[in-house]
Amino acid sequence: MKKAAGALSIDDVISSDITISSKLSAVVKRSAREKRRRTGRSINRESQYNQQLVFGVGDSKTMSFE
DSSP states (O other): OOOOTTOOOHHHHHHHHHHHHHHHHHHHHHHHHHHHHHHHHHHHHHHHHHHHHHHOOOOTTTOOOO
């Protein structure tokens, strides 16, 4: 059986599928890491803000010395 010009073999298709899957997996993992990082920063900022409200403390950059 002759192969048409530009036709892909099953090995080409499988290899391409594996490459796409691994790239997609890397993107998903990176997105999950970034989301955890953003969520962690958000929780940390909120926690610091609440602590400042409750205890009336802050770092030297935000505190006023009267």
